[in-house]
Amino acid sequence: MPETTDFLYPFIEGDETDSGTLLEDLARSAEGKWSQSSALREATLTQSAAQVQATAAAMAERFRAGGRLFTFGNGGSATDAEAVAHLYTQPPWGRALPARSLAEDQAVMTALGNDVGFDLVFSRQLIAHGRAHDIAMGFSTSGNSENLMRAFAEARKQAMLTVGLSGYDGGRMAAEGTPVAQCLVARSDSVHRIQESQAALNHALWAAVQEAIS
């Protein structure tokens, strides 16, 4: 028997039955978020245009000298690291360049995580692989991940070029005294929108590297 106050809490009993309104709301929400993502993408690419060119020039110099690109990140950012390594090694056009994601090998990741701790999973790999002409590129939405900061510090020690992609206000990766030489920031407080704009930055940077190296 419905209570007389049910109108205050229309769906509290879980008896909502018409999905039409929800579907309309969902579609409208998708459109709104899509526009936000497009706006942040444009703003990020515009603000970062000069830095993208400078970073690409420095990267092209490293590649020409025989350097390799090492990418890394945690969670969704680990998949970005994987996507970027894929793009550089198997490009849709242009020149294939040596790149590898440090987050991809689960044997190495779990060995290091278990034996020396998760803060060192990327830096220890750079100790093993890094050379002076190489490039270390790390992805984070907060810009604060400890294992990225450790990896950047190690890369810097080896005279590698350090490139970071960050979100929010850039975090530790963009703060004073950072070991990150070029930190590109998607300025938003939504993790999803940040990652979407970082994908655009990755593609812009890759295209600029291709242009600089050809």
Place this chain on the structure above:
Amino acid sequence: MADTTQTVTVTDEVGGVAQDLARASLAMARRFSAGATMWCASPNWPFHAHHVAVEFVHPVIMGKRALPAVTVPPAADMVASLRASVVPGDIVLVLADADDARVVETMRRGAAWGVETVWIGAGKHRPAPGSANHVIWLHTEDPLEASELFVRIYHLLWELTHVCFEHPGLLKPEPECTSTGEVGSVCITCSDEGRPAEVVSVDGDEALVRTPEGQEHIDVSLIDPPAPGDLVLVHAGFAITAATEPGRSV
């Protein structure tokens, strides 16, 4: 060769996919509520499948439900791996081109396995009508633009799925036609003319087949002898026809 100059452009494609995203999200929320596992695969872009899975398992927003999502290993035989793993009620989400034969073969088994299928992709060619329960397709033919927009699409799928959880009354399964139209030319809940089934083993005129309701023995004497893995339509204990070859992308 395409030019390498500057940034890719992002056309505003949301008009074409907003409704599809909404419907897919509600269907996924219903399946998750009923206990589904979501199997994510992207044979050519494994990082996209990894990203979808981590998104659902480890939400970026504190307090949101962790949902069971798994990446199908890119090196795996997709059909064999999923055949062994999925149970009726699960979700299979794939990011792939329309003409990826591995994906076509997987998706056309969705009705026999009893899973909800979601196919995300881009380009001039779309999967044939009815290839999956949900097709979310972008028009762009620029691979970089498509890759960027895929990230948006699965982020939105996650966000909208969680919005649906705030509407428990709408998460009960709907008594609706769920046929994809491809395998079963006739819907199992609308008519009894033919139910899609996948052949498990054959012994003379008899075959063991898999359907969403479980395994059953059927008579295959009316059709050419099928092989394990073939799809057939079952009516009243008989295979009445072999399911046709998968449709071409259009």
